[in-house]
Amino acid sequence: KNEVEQSPQNLTAQEGEFITINCSYSVGISALHWLQQHPGGGIVSLFMLSSGKKKHGRLIATINIQEKHSSLHITASHPRDSAVYTCAAHFGNEKLTFGTGTRLTIIP
């Protein structure tokens, strides 16, 4: 069965802290997305990974194929990073399977 598990479900941190959100999946995947959704806003695909690491500004996404695990890191977090972050996996050529999301709140 294709499953995606995400943790934590909720995360509150002070501005400036280093943030890590984790995603594990059950079987081999062809690609994994990290998605961001601000309150009242649309879903933006931040990264799509099949191996290694991607970086954009203060956001870093990594994936370990052997361990079936991906992480999203935010350095020097800022209140505008407050959003729901979701990982979603392609299993083979099938539709995306989504995690339940992590609600991140950064306090000034």
Added chain:
Amino acid sequence: ETGVTQTPRHLVMGMTNKKSLKCEQHLGHNAMYWYKQSAKKPLELMFVYNFKEQTENNSVPSRFSPECPNSSHLFLHLHTLQPEDSALYLCASSQALNYGYTFGSGTRLTVV
């Protein structure tokens, strides 16, 4: 703006009403999707269209009826909905089937 535009942003409808949700993209994408996002649940895929042809109907009740007249437009026709159908309905498009998604901002639907 993400390039995928959904209208209306908010919709309140009675259980006997008929309404339609609209999605439009001008990204040159060939695949379009309807997703449902209920509170505290993962996104659920409803329908997939690739080159205007429906390739997937994920066991969606017939009170939801999709229409894809061309690769740039996708509709979701709604009739005799139930209160449990209240959710955020998201449209997405992708460069190719299952690759390179862009999501719209969604329509917040409330069924009363």
